[in-house]
Amino acid sequence: MDTTILLFLIQDGVTNGAIYALLGLALVLVFAVTRVILVSQGEFVTYGAMTLAVLDAGRLPGTAGLLLLFAGMALCVEAWSNRRNLSLRIVIKLALLYIVLPVGIVAIAAWLAPMRLGPIPQALIAIGIVAPMGPYLYRIAFQPLSEASVLVLLIAAVGTHFSMTGLALLFFGPEGLRAQPLSTASFSLGPLPVSGQSIAIYATAVLLMIALYLFFDRTILGKALRATAVNRLGARLVGIRTALSGQIAFVIAASIGALSGVLIAPVTTVFYDSGFLIGLKGFVAAIVGGLVSYPLAAAAAVLVGIVEAFASFWASSFKEVIVFLIIIPVLIVRSLLSGHVEEDE
Amino acid sequence: MSTTSSRVATLILVAVGAVLPLVPGMPVFWITLINNIGLGALVAIGLVVLTGVGGLTSFGQAAFVGFGAFTSAVLTTKFGWSPWATLPVALVITGLGAFLLGLVTMRLSGHYLPLGTIAWGLSLYFLFGELQLFNRHDGINAIPPFNVAGYDLFDSRGIFYVIWGCVALAVVATRNLLDSRTGRAIRALRGGGVAAEAFGVSTMKVKLIVFVYAALLASVAGWLYAHMQRAVNQTPFGINAGIEYLLMAVLGGAGQVWGALLGSALVTILKDQLQRILPALFGARGNYELIVFGALLVVLLQTAREGLWPRLAALMPTRPSPPPPPEAPPLAMREMPAAGEPLLSLRAARKEFGGLVAVNDVSFDVKAGEIVGLIGPNGAGKSTTFNLVTGVLPLTRGDVVFRGNSIGSLTPQAIARQGIARTFQHVHVHPAMTVIENVALGAHLRGSKGALASLLRLDRGEEGQLLHEAARQIQRVGLGGEMHKLAGSLALGQLRIVEIARALCLNPVLLLLDEPAAGLRHKEKQDLAQLLRRLKGEGVTILLVEHDMSFVMGLTDHIVVVDFGTKIAEGPPKEIVKTPAVIEAYLGGPA
Numbered sequence A: 001m002d003t004t005i006l007l008f009l010i011q012d013g014v015t016n017g018a019i020y021a022l023l024g025l026a027l028v029l030v031f032a033v034t035r036v037i038l039v040s041q042g043e044f045v046t047y048g049a050m051t052l053a054v055l056d057a058g059r060l061p062g063t064a065g066l067l068l069l070f071a072g073m074a075l076c077v078e079a080w081s082n083r084r085n086l087s088l089r090i091v092i093k094l095a096l097l098y099i100v101l102p103v104g105i106v107a108i109a110a111w112l113a114p115m116r117l118g119p120i121p122q123a124l125i126a127i128g129i130v131a132p133m134g135p136y137l138y139r140i141a142f143q144p145l146s147e148a149s150v151l152v153l154l155i156a157a158v159g160t161h162f163s164m165t166g167l168a169l170l171f172f173g174p175e176g177l178r179a180q181p182l183s184t185a186s187f188s189l190g191p192l193p194v195s196g197q198s199i200a201i202y203a204t205a206v207l208l209m210i211a212l213y214l215f216f217d218r219t220i221l222g223k224a225l226r227a228t229a230v231n232r233l234g235a236r237l238v239g240i241r242t243a244l245s246g247q248i249a250f251v252i253a254a255s256i257g258a259l260s261g262v263l264i265a266p267v268t269t270v271f272y273d274s275g276f277l278i279g280l281k282g283f284v285a286a287i288v289g290g291l292v293s294y295p296l297a298a299a300a301a302v303l304v305g306i307v308e309a310f311a312s313f314w315a316s317s318f319k320e321v322i323v324f325l326i327i328i329p330v331l332i333v334r335s336l337l338s339g340h341v342e343e344d345e
Numbered sequence B: 001m002s003t004t005s006s007r008v009a010t011l012i013l014v015a016v017g018a019v020l021p022l023v024p025g026m027p028v029f030w031i032t033l034i035n036n037i038g039l040g041a042l043v044a045i046g047l048v049v050l051t052g053v054g055g056l057t058s059f060g061q062a063a064f065v066g067f068g069a070f071t072s073a074v075l076t077t078k079f080g081w082s083p084w085a086t087l088p089v090a091l092v093i094t095g096l097g098a099f100l101l102g103l104v105t106m107r108l109s110g111h112y113l114p115l116g117t118i119a120w121g122l123s124l125y126f127l128f129g130e131l132q133l134f135n136r137h138d139g140i141n142a143i144p145p146f147n148v149a150g151y152d153l154f155d156s157r158g159i160f161y162v163i164w165g166c167v168a169l170a171v172v173a174t175r176n177l178l179d180s181r182t183g184r185a186i187r188a189l190r191g192g193g194v195a196a197e198a199f200g201v202s203t204m205k206v207k208l209i210v211f212v213y214a215a216l217l218a219s220v221a222g223w224l225y226a227h228m229q230r231a232v233n234q235t236p237f238g239i240n241a242g243i244e245y246l247l248m249a250v251l252g253g254a255g256q257v258w259g260a261l262l263g264s265a266l267v268t269i270l271k272d273q274l275q276r277i278l279p280a281l282f283g284a285r286g287n288y289e290l291i292v293f294g295a296l297l298v299v300l301l302q303t304a305r306e307g308l309w310p311r312l313a314a315l316m317p318t319r320p321s322p323p324p325p326p327e328a329p330p331l332a333m334r335e336m337p338a339a340g341e342p343l344l345s346l347r348a349a350r351k352e353f354g355g356l357v358a359v360n361d362v363s364f365d366v367k368a369g370e371i372v373g374l375i376g377p378n379g380a381g382k383s384t385t386f387n388l389v390t391g392v393l394p395l396t397r398g399d400v401v402f403r404g405n406s407i408g409s410l411t412p413q414a415i416a417r418q419g420i421a422r423t424f425q426h427v428h429v430h431p432a433m434t435v436i437e438n439v440a441l442g443a444h445l446r447g448s449k450g451a452l453a454s455l456l457r458l459d460r461g462e463e464g465q466l467l468h469e470a471a472r473q474i475q476r477v478g479l480g481g482e483m484h485k486l487a488g489s490l491a492l493g494q495l496r497i498v499e500i501a502r503a504l505c506l507n508p509v510l511l512l513l514d515e516p517a518a519g520l521r522h523k524e525k526q527d528l529a530q531l532l533r534r535l536k537g538e539g540v541t542i543l544l545v546e547h548d549m550s551f552v553m554g555l556t557d558h559i560v561v562v563d564f565g566t567k568i569a570e571g572p573p574k575e576i577v578k579t580p581a582v583i584e585a586y587l588g589g590p591a
Helices: A003-034 A041-056 A063-081 A088-115 A119-130 A133-145 A150-172 A196-218 A220-230 A232-237 A242-264 A274-288 A294-314 A316-325 A327-337 B003-022 B028-053 B061-079 B083-105 B112-130 B156-178 B181-187 B194-198 B203-229 B239-252 B257-282 B289-303 B309-315 B382-389 B412-417 B435-441 B451-455 B460-476 B492-505 B522-537 B549-555 B580-587
Strands: A186-189 A192-195 B342-353 B356-367 B371-375 B397-402 B420-422 B510-514 B541-545 B558-563 B566-571
Touching (some): A003 A220, A088 A119, A274 A316, A316 A327, B003 B028, B061 B239, B257 B289, B257 B309, B342 B382, B356 B397, B356 B566, B412 B420, B435 B460, B522 B541, B522 B549
16 A cells, blocks of 8 residues: 555545534534434435435425425424413414424525526525424424433434435435535645545534534523533523423534535435435444544544545445444443443433 | 133134134235244344343344344355254354353443444444355345255245244243243343342343343344245345334333234234335335334334333233242241351441542441441431442442451442342332332342243242242231232332342341331331341341431441541440530531
């Protein structure tokens, strides 16, 4: 192996690693605030990527229908749980959140889609369609379980993964899709060709991390989310609405998922079930960070990307086997560190 | 349902099953469907024990089905073995694989465990698709069918009997396993297994037993599948299949063997129907049933977390309370030390949590035959001291000596073996087990029959002795009327007494009671005091933490007072109440 290949593998690994890092951050965030291990995070990646690819073709993507479906179900759940105090105020609030917002987004997307506005506006439309699904999903699946154990929430998350994969198949079909790159620029760094797309990925990852840092460190909302993460009951006692915190965490997670999807859509062909494996790799990173540490998760994500790049060079068919087996020693260390006296959750 | 009528029901069930495939006009695809239900049920029964009873969630069971299927496929096609002969090999290979995976993953706690199973489940799935031995993605074809007396079982009707014979055996064996000494230990794994460890159960060993058992059932399903389908590739052994098996177990009712059958039937039939209807509805081929299955799992968790079987069972006539277990020869008793002999000594025992010193170089002695009270204000370190003596927490420094030997570095199981039994301040009683099952866990170390003996029902003599002993201790603490009630239905005060009965089942030399009288009424406190005096008369030494001063004063021979982790006084009760330091700690100093 010469230096060029080495550098190339590292570059490839870092590019993938940056995506895993974004997903890892979202997973850590969702787990910290809601205790949900969001196995279905990867589906937001799929949705984002496929939405962009269809928008490229100038058509309205299937996720528009999905958004309406999610909103409709969330509306039913919300209306049912409010059935005893349906005041005018609540009806208006529900109508705005679950009817006006999604229908508005779909209408705008339908209006803009045939115009083919170019990669970046289309990417924004894609994220705009997918992001609201996060809080709707939380409302439907997880908010009713918010007092359940981590284990129950995990099984529910696996259930949502199942459903969302099937829905992706229904709305996008079994063929893989690929989008046009955000940037076609390319230049060389020494012997190494660097594509504009990978620069876009690095830049987005770094910017997003800074934005998240500022959000959690400087804003009241961010601090409220952190407070919910530390102590749900305590947060409620000081007036933080933990259900709202959960919805915000899910909006961030879905946005990050969709963004990751938009970033990878031009580099890989995405199928209806591709998101799961991508999400799980972000997950390996999140777990290395113990589901609590953002910097550790980000560093681990880059490591996972590099391991994957080298594994696919030396033993390409065993790539996935290797990537998923590195999680096991990490899990062992984690659970040894967390102590052996275990109380009911 | 009485035993005879349930036996009749079982016989009818078996008879119906036996003639089912012979009914004229029965469509073959129905039989195939019923066969698939049987295969799913085998895996789901394993998950019932692992997840429903033991509380260990696995998404990776499909990989063990793959172990069984591929082992038999390779041995029959490449080495010409008979399908019957491959079963032991499949079981050994799966057992070994599960043992190694279990050694690693069963150490994982909480939600790390299911995540670990997803990780190796995926890895094994990809591995199955890459191995040359398994013809990579193409898989192995032309696997021979089962052969009985020269007849090949090509059609569904023939293999029906093989599959359902295996299911019947699995049901019987699993029910035997759960209704035994090992079964109680498996149930006690839930909630972290603190109580199980305190009564000498090695939770790691029990976890491994359940994990391997569940894997073996899955492997049998795989072995059957290989010779039913007569072709195997990696597809049915992925993480999606693993999730489906878990769905079966959760849907049926994760703690019930019959629930596994119900769950498998519902999921298999639903899947078959959905695979017919949905593609027609959506006008394209694809596994759309995922949408429904995922939603079903979420709805179930939101509305019926215990599954459907308990709801069905509630419709059946309730069983009358069984009589107490019959008389059985008494278990061997421990030799009690002579009264006055030094029994337990804490020597400068110290426990730090980070910067906080919870127990600050505390030393005191307990002599055999005494009742010693450990008192102090809230947060004084009394329960931490108990945890140090029983090995639940490791000492930071110092030592604990019991009958002349250091026990400071022993595990809770090893300490239980020495004859130290305890109760907990926050009760650790399994709410879904009956009182007698909870109490019998205390006698775990006085039995020796393992999982294999209970599977084969070779443990009945010993089991009778253990249950009789448990019943005796329950009568003794005055809870005879509650023996067969679920522990979850008792009041907190009663649960503390259940814990005492469980501790007595260990036949302890030293009994550690953490606030036994909390939540009891006056009369109950008097009964408890009387019981403790009687135990003292039998040579049992008692160390107790208690806040009710009149209870402690009237009962104890010796009192140790701690405050902020430090011992501030020690002596007979009459002197202790006059000690200025004690009065200050309890009532505040003179202004």
